[in-house]
Amino acid sequence: MGGGFTGLWTAIEICGRNPTLRVAVLEQEVVGYGASGRNGGFCEPSLTHGYANGLRHFPDEIDELERLGRENFWGLAEFIEEHEIDCDFEHNGVLEVATAPWQYDLLRAEFEDRSRIGAVADLLSADAAQARLHSPAIMGALFSPEAAILNPARLARGLRRVAVEMGATIWERTRVERIEPRPGGVELLTRQGSVRAARTILATNAYSGQLLRRLKASFVPVYDYVLVSEPLSRSQRSSIGWERREGAATHSNHFHYFRLTRDDRILWGGYDAIYHFGGRVGPELDHRPQTYRRLEEQFQQMFPMLRELAFSSRWGGPIASTTRFTCTFGSALGGRVVYALGYTGLGVAASRFAARTLADRLLDPGSPLLSLRFVRERPFPFPPEPLRAASLALVQSAMTRADRTGRRGPVLSALDRLGIGFDS
Numbered sequence: 001m002g003g004g005f006t007g008l009w010t011a012i013e014i015c016g017r018n019p020t021l022r023v024a025v026l027e028q029e030v031v032g033y034g035a036s037g038r039n040g041g042f043c044e045p046s047l048t049h050g051y052a053n054g055l056r057h058f059p060d061e062i063d064e065l066e067r068l069g070r071e072n073f074w075g076l077a078e079f080i081e082e083h084e085i086d087c088d089f090e091h092n093g094v095l096e097v098a099t100a101p102w103q104y105d106l107l108r109a110e111f112e113d114r115s116r117i118g119a120v121a122d123l124l125s126a127d128a129a130q131a132r133l134h135s136p137a138i139m140g141a142l143f144s145p146e147a148a149i150l151n152p153a154r155l156a157r158g159l160r161r162v163a164v165e166m167g168a169t170i171w172e173r174t175r176v177e178r179i180e181p182r183p184g185g186v187e188l189l190t191r192q193g194s195v196r197a198a199r200t201i202l203a204t205n206a207y208s209g210q211l212l213r214r215l216k217a218s219f220v221p222v223y224d225y226v227l228v229s230e231p232l233s234r235s236q237r238s239s240i241g242w243e244r245r246e247g248a249a250t251h252s253n254h255f256h257y258f259r260l261t262r263d264d265r266i267l268w269g270g271y272d273a274i275y276h277f278g279g280r281v282g283p284e285l286d287h288r289p290q291t292y293r294r295l296e297e298q299f300q301q302m303f304p305m306l307r308e309l310a311f312s313s314r315w316g317g318p319i320a321s322t323t324r325f326t327c328t329f330g331s332a333l334g335g336r337v338v339y340a341l342g343y344t345g346l347g348v349a350a351s352r353f354a355a356r357t358l359a360d361r362l363l364d365p366g367s368p369l370l371s372l373r374f375v376r377e378r379p380f381p382f383p384p385e386p387l388r389a390a391s392l393a394l395v396q397s398a399m400t401r402a403d404r405t406g407r408r409g410p411v412l413s414a415l416d417r418l419g420i421g422f423d424s
Contacts, residue, residue: 001026001176001179001188001200001201001202001203001204001211002025002026002027002034002201002202002203002204002205002207003025003026003027003030003031003032003033003156003160003170003172004027004031004032004033004034004035004036004037004156004203004204004205004351005032005036005155005156005159005347005348005351005352005355006036006201006203006205006340006341006347006351006354006355006358007025007027007201007203008025008031008036008156008159008160008163009159009351009352009354009355009356010201010203010354010355010358010359011023011025011163011166011168011170012159012162012163012166012168012355013355013356013358013359014359014362014363015163015166015167015168016166017359017363018363019166019167022169023167023168023169024168024169024170024171024195024197025163025168025169025170025171026171026174026175026176026188026190026195027170027171027172027173027174028173028174028175028176028207029172029173030172030173031156031157031159031160031170031172032152032153032155032156032157032160034204034205034206034207034317034318035205035206035317035318035319035320035343035347036152036156036347036351037152037153037156038152038153038226038315038316038317039152039319039345039347039348040152040226040257040259040267040269040270040345041088041149041150041151041152041247041259041267041348042094042147042148042149042247042249042257042259042346042348043073043076043089043147043148043149043150043348043349044073044094044144044146044147044148044346044348044349045066045069045070045072045073045146045147045349046066046069046346046349046350047065047068047069047072047326047327047350047353047374048062048065048069048325048326048374049325049326049344049345049346050346051066051110051113051114051119052106052110052113053324053325053326054066054326055113056416057324057326058373058374060373061372061373061374062117063117064372065372065374066117066119068353068369069349069350069353070146072349072350072352072353072356073146073147073148073349075352076349076352077089077091077148080155080158083158083161083162085154085155085158085159085161085162086154086158087150087151087152087154087155087158088149088150088151088154088261088262089148089149089150089155090148090149090150090245091147091148092147092148092149092244092245092246092247093143093144093145093146093147093148093244093246093247094143094144094147094246094247094248094249095124095129095132095133095141095142095143095246095247095248095249096141096142096143096144096248096249096250096251097129097133097135097138097139097140097141097248097249097250097251098138098139098140098141098250098251099137099138099139099250099251099252099302100139100252100403100406101139101406102406103139103140103250103251103252103406104139104140106251107123107140107141107142107251108123110142111123111142120144120145120146121142121143121144121145122142122143122145123140123141123142123143124140124141124142124143125140126138126139126140128140128141129141131241132241132242132243132244132246133240133241133242133246133248134239134240134241134242134305135240135302135303136304137301137302142251143246147247148247149245149246149247149259149260150348151261151262152348155348174190174192175190175191176188176189176190176211177189177190177191178211179200179211179212179333179337181333181334181336182196184198185197185198185199185200185336186200186333186336186337188200198336199336199337199338199362200336200337200338201337201338201339201358201362202332202337202338202339202341203339203340203341203358204341205319205320205341205342205343205347206219206221206281206317206318206319206320206341207221207281207318208320208339208341209221209279210281212332212337212339214332215330215332215339215341216279216382217381217382217384218322218328218330218341218342218378218379218381218382219320219321219322219328219341219342219382220275220279220320220321220382220388220392221275221276221279221280221281221318221319221320222273222274222275222318222319222321223272223273223274223275223276223285223286223288223316223317223318223319224269224270224272224273224316224317224318224319224345225269225272225274225288225291225292225295225314225315225316226267226268226269226314226315226316227267227268227269227292227295227296227299227311227313227314228261228265228266228267228268228311228312228313228314229265229266229267229268229309229310229311229312230265230309230310230311230312231263231264231265232264232265232266232306232309236305236306236309237264239305239306240303240305240306242260245259245260246259247259249270252403253399253400253402253403254270254271254272254273254399254400254403255270255271256268256269256270256271256295256298256302257269257270258302265312266299266306266309268295268299268311269295271291271294271295271298272288272291272294272295273321273396274288274291275389275392277385277386277389278385279388281318285316285318286315286316286317287314287315287316288316291316292311292314296311319343319344319345319347320341320342320343320344321342321344321345322342322344322379323379323380323381323382323420324379324380324420325344326342326343326344326374326379327340327341327342327343327344327347327350327351327354328340328341328342328378328379329354329357329358329361329375329376329378330378331361338358338361338362339358340354340355340357340358342379356369357369357370357375379420380420394411395411395412395415398411398412399412
């Protein structure tokens, strides 16, 4: 259930391991309709939403998780090349930029931690960072070469093609209304008919609470929004440098991410993370004019030389975030349904690893991946409403204050000690 990255990668994984199995993918809209087709197009090796977050939650496994993440990233790159998927894949690395002195201090600490395990990264001074990306707001950066940018909707369509070539059947515009347990499996009920299956993968991420209400405590769906500019003129392109075309993001709590497209437009998104009471999701929430206006104002602060640049496209959609900012795995209905969700915005590559893990749950229960604490343990649950909405508002206010002062403050410090939180 779900024709995004998790569902498509899992279908490909299962078909590749056992071509005799019948695999069907049911998608309520079209392949890539959700976060898989609407994300910012950053493909990074981390499975844990960054090294620092992984070290905080899984210090005993961080070396192995970093190794698995790099292996997964390079496997994804090889898959795209092998299957000739035209998705604008550019292995240019990513710049994490500081826009305040305290952010640079955090980047330096992360650089030192990563150096101790042999991870490749470069800490750039303000001058060195601005030589790459001409913005007066940048005070330094951490460059990670093992990262890429791509067109996520094109990748989703490419995975659809490969999945069909490998034997999967894909049913688009086929919304699953209910999941009913049946002897030996489940029945998925849709308006067009039903599907009976021995085992089912729930791969609906931010929409998962609509089908299994028990999962609502595992994540919060938050809305993220993006702008895409008109193509840069030659003089505009020259004014910002960016010759290496790295992906970039600010190292703040409310962060921005930005990159160049194949035709030299700038994609600019992030900052706001909008939660709707009760975890509500739906197409009526996919646009938010006040966030678009804020993003335009913030873009001009980052790139004052591009004040005349117009934005021709804008969109939004929900992502799923857990309290530890990493995906979570589990099962329901006595093991008939297995799931992975909660990538918190870094699911382009991590969803491929999740697919391998889900396939192991079904086909290889002795897999060492299933013994990882990262896979076995579930994150701290979010509280029910109305406490959930109130606590998220409190945390977001504390994050805004921390971005202004550089100090975590009592609320964020308490959550850090408990190992839980909420990310923008």
